[in-house]
Amino acid sequence: MSGILKIALKLLVNDRSKFIALLVGITFAVFLMIMMMSMFSGILSRSSASVYNIGAKIWVMDPAVNNATSSIPMPDYVLSKTRSIDGVKYAVPIYFGNALVKLKSGAYQAVSVVGLDDATLYGRPELIEGKIEDIYAESAFFVVKDAEFKKLENPVIGTEFEINDHRGLVVGLAKVASGGLFGIPTVYTTYNRAITYIPSMRFTTSYVLIEPKSEADIPFIQQQVKKLGYQALTRDQFVGKISDFYTYQTGMGMNVLMMTAISFIVGLSISGQTFYTFILENMERFGALKAIGAKGHELIAMILFQASFTALLGYGIGVGLASGLMILAKLRLPSYAAQVTYFNLTFAFVMVLIMAGVSSYIGIRKVLQIQPFDIFRG
Amino acid sequence: MGKVAIKANALIKWFGEGETKTTAVKSASFEANFGELLYIVGPSGSGKTTLLSMISGILKPNEGNVLVEGKDIWKMKSDDIADLRLHKIGFVFQDYHLFPRLTTVENVAIPLILKKMDWNEAIKVAMEYLDIVGLKDRAQLPPVKLSGGEQQRVAIARAIAGKPDILIFDEPTASLDGDTGKKIVEFIKTKILNPDRCVIIVTHDSRIYEFADSIMKMEDGKITAFERNTLQYV
Incomplete structure (x- = not known):
């Protein structure tokens, strides 16, 4: 100096x-x-935890959707139409919803339910306990072991609970990259079980997740989805939309x-x-x-x-x-x-x-x- | 008497404009030589400090010029004048203006540090100058812990540490008692003044006139007397 x-x-x-x-x-x-x-x-x-955790490259949604947990269900034809767009390698539905579960102690706890495509389980979380195929067992659910996990009274494989008068059975514990914003636990099950267990509106598909054949196909896919009256966003675009919502509209x-x-x-x-x-x-x-x-x-x-x-x-x-x-x-x-x-x-x-x-x-x-x-x- | 250290030619300085214009120095000319202890004396408001500031490159005159070792300083750029002050002129201010947040030795080292000397080397050299003024044992104290006379000596050590050819003292005895004031000026005369150095003291303390080689008297902005033999003058 x-x-x-x-x-x-x-x-x-x-x-x-x-x-x-x-x-x-x-x-x-x-x-x-x-x-x-x-x-x-x-x-x-x-607020974008679900988008990161599912990890899909393209999300198809109603244009009015502004954050991942407030989806607007879409009719089934959206799924079939997107599957037929050139450049789409595959497209699967996913369900996002909320439900109350009754725990063994008798207490009720709100949970976030993710219903994965039955055929592919696309967007599944990484399991830390249990086997992935057990998701197909009767009443099976995976529970995400995150900061909210203890709100479900620290369940283990085999723990039972009630969800909307249906029996639920913990068959695996999973971990995800990011915890949710609203402080409620997350459970995963199959798409069909989710829409069966949880009361739904006429349409049930929260989002259609698309895997494009290549990055170059994305603009065309987005264009075609737009013609259907819906919106296809890449992961970053969806995260950006959610951020904009919380930043400017709340x-x-x-x-x-x-x-x-x-x-x-x-x-x-x-x-x-x-x-x-x-x-x-x-x-x-x-x-x-x-x-x-x-x-x-x-x-x-x-x-x-x-x-x-x-x-x-x-x-x-x-x-x-x-x-x-x-x-x-x-x-x-x-x-x-x-x-x-x-x-x-x-x-x-x-x-x-x-x-x-x-x-x-x-x-x-x-x-x-x-x-x-x-x-x-x- | 040695060569001319400072030559002031018809210096004029005024402040303000129009009705508020006040002329502080009115056509002052004089020479100060190496080996000389020159006093500038006069009552308050006579223009002593203004004249001192002009000859030391601090205040630009409105008219006239100042030659320091033959160079017209007011034709120099401001950075060159700052360099001249740093290398040729040492100041001892009336209120000393020591830095209370620095130690005594660090205060003395300031001109050396401004000359880009390495910190440790500057402290070492400063210590030698503190020794000269008899304050080596006070080196690590802050100046506020020193007496008025000691602070004066620290200010002198700081002024001479840069080995200036010209030393300027502004009222060096103003805040000292008579004995201490005399000792300080005696010290300046015997230890600081040498044939290669010119010392100029602004004062109105008649008790120290006996040490002067020359006395220049100012009144109302004018030089009214200049005697090169103090004893005769007194």
């Missing part, structure tokens, strides 16, 4: 009260921004945006004001440096270094605190939906750089204005 920067560092760090106030301001802002954005990212990720996105903006403004106010006071209090020292022979660019480097050092340290502490809190929360509450993404980190970093930039700008303007003559005059 060059000597002038070392002086800048000592001037900053040795003024403990100001330095701590600066750090607290930036850390607090980063902590809030990261927490808010991570919670929102977690919610968005969980008010959730606006709330998070506002909280993030408020965090930024609070952080900027605290750090800007404190840094400005710090510069003001050191004004005569900067003037003395100028009189001794320091050049303008050296003073600018000192201020930029002081602001950047504080900002980066505050950023690191803020990210660390937010991550630590999320880890603690997940230990206590496994279904806690928050995730730190590169986007969140980058966004917070850019915001912190803006804070440092604005604080530096104020300081630099002030320091460049001071004349060494003012030091002589006292």
Whole structure:
């Protein structure tokens, strides 16, 4: 580190009260921004859990569908028509629904039911206990062993329950890539059993899952499905649609945006004001440096270094605190939906750089204005 | 007397415009030589500090020029003037302007660090200068823990650490008692002044006039007297 920067560092760090106030301001802002954005990212990720877990390349749905769990059932002809589109390798139906199960203790618990195509079991979860073929046994269900699993009273293979006055039997425990958003357990069964056990509307197909022959066939498939009056979305497009729904149509996105903006403004106010006071209090020292022979660019480097050092340290502490809190929360509450993404980190970093930039700008303007003559005059 | 260190030619400086215009220095010309201890004396508001600022490259005159070792400093670029201050001129400010967040030795090392000397080397050299002013044992203390006289000596050590050819003191005894003030100026005269250095002191403390080689008197922005023999003047 060059000597002038070392002086800048000592001037900053040795003024403990100001330095701590600066750090607290930036850390607090980063902590809030990261927490808010991570919670929102977690919610968005969980809201698309089914799409990730099933893993189909193309999803056919009613155009009015805006999230995976609120499907609008489609008539059977949609399945047969999609199967006949050029470029479709195969197409299968899938059922998504909710039901109440009566547990052994007599308690009722809401569950999310996924009905897999009987012939192919396309979209099946990875089993950690049990055999896949057991799904064809009478009343058979797989239970997803995720954060919500214990709400079903920790069932094992052979555990029985009631679902809509039908007997249900746990034949396997499964794991999925991502847990759901609404905090209810998920069970898998066959498509036909699902529509038999759970009261349905006239149409029963929630989605048609398509495997295209090649990536190049996707646009044509989408075009043909559109002609049927339905919508075919790739996995990423569907995830995007769900994210857009939660971001723009539920008010959730606006709330998070506002909280993030408020965090930024609070952080900027605290750090800007404190840094400005710090510069003001050191004004005569900067003037003395100028009189001794320091050049303008050296003073600018000192201020930029002081602001950047504080900002980066505050950023690191803020990210660390937010991550630590999320880890603690997940230990206590496994279904806690928050995730730190590169986007969140980058966004917070850019915001912190803006804070440092604005604080530096104020300081630099002030320091460049001071004349060494003012030091002589006292 | 040695070569000319500073030559001021018809310096004029005014502040403000129109009705608020005040002329602080009115056509001041003088020379200060190497090996000379020059006092600029006069009452408050007589233009001493303004003149000092102009000859040290801090305040640009409205008219006239300043030659430092033969170079017209006000024809230089601002960065070159800053370089000149760093390499040729040492300052001891009236209020010392020490950095309270740095240790005493770090304060002394500042001009060396500005000259891009390695930190550790600068601290080592600064320690030698602290030794010269008799404060080596105070090196690691912050300046606020030192007495007024000690702070003055730290400021002197900082000013001479850069080995300047010209040393400028602004009211060095203003906040010191009579004895300490005399000791400081005696120290300057015997330890700091040498044939290759010019020392200029702005003061209105008549108790220290006895140490001057020359005294320049200012009143109302004008140089009213210049004596190159202090004893005669006093």
